[in-house]
Amino acid sequence: MAEQAQYVTIGVAEEIFAAPVTKVLEILDMRPIARLPRSPDNLLGMIDVRGDGVPVIDLRLTLGMPKAPDTENTRIVVMAINGAKGVVTLGLRADRVFEVTLLDHETLDPPPAVSAGWNDNVIEGIGRRNGNFVTVLDLDRLLGSISLAPDHAA
Template sequence: MALTIQSPGSAAISGPSQYLTFELGGEMFAVGTLNVREIIEYGPITHVPLLPASLRGVINLRGAAVPILDLGVRFRGERTLQTSRTCFVILEVQVGSVRKPVGIIVDAVSEVLEIAEQDIEPSLSVGTEVRADFLLGIGKLDSGFVLLLDIGRVLSLEPIEVLANLESLLPATA
């Protein structure tokens, strides 16, 4: 099966775009709302042996196994600690000809913001632990800056074949 990950935001950014902002490790991040399927409360994660450390396992979301990526491990090598505000952001990525859900663990979801093209600077690798190639750019806000994630690139280095085949790991529930 041919596996490709497409991020609607990975093309050239033009005009105002909407982003879901969230906190992770004291930094503010954002993903394009076109990638976001839903936000759910943090819950039990089923461990799957032999996955990379940043793939924590799967959750059962209405009978479907959804892989959960810990961005804290991916970016800093440290697991994201659960608090009362920790949640899963369920994203959709293109796997072959099908869109598949993939969850990320975040410290807290903030808000949906519209960021104009002129308020987005090219990404820099200074001042953050996130690799510059994981970023679409840095959004300038009245309250500071937000790192705009290219979720397609963040996920592209993971063994996506594993993500594509995880549905068979959880029994379907009615």
């Protein structure tokens, strides 16, 4: 029998999202973020993680949700994402992190086919945890196209 995939469940606004635990490097408390001039709105800036500069993306803004202030539950989830030029380390600012867990079923439901104009390619599928829907993000598609390398500077 195949091992069930584990996920880190992340809260953004009232929604629950999940990311494969294999992509998560660490979960940090919120800390000061060094702003970058003329960066996109969802790129909050850089943090230092053990001597390495790690860009931090606001997951709320990336998903088209309104900005929200930091709280005592705000976390930065440091992840390894497959980008166009190989693996990139990124921090995701999330409103809260719940747990590392298995979803209720091994298989995910496909994203709903509701509208041709809806961009669902950032969703790997829909799972359930304790009876609640959990949106499993395709982080490589959602974040892999973000240009962070210095050679993209204007």
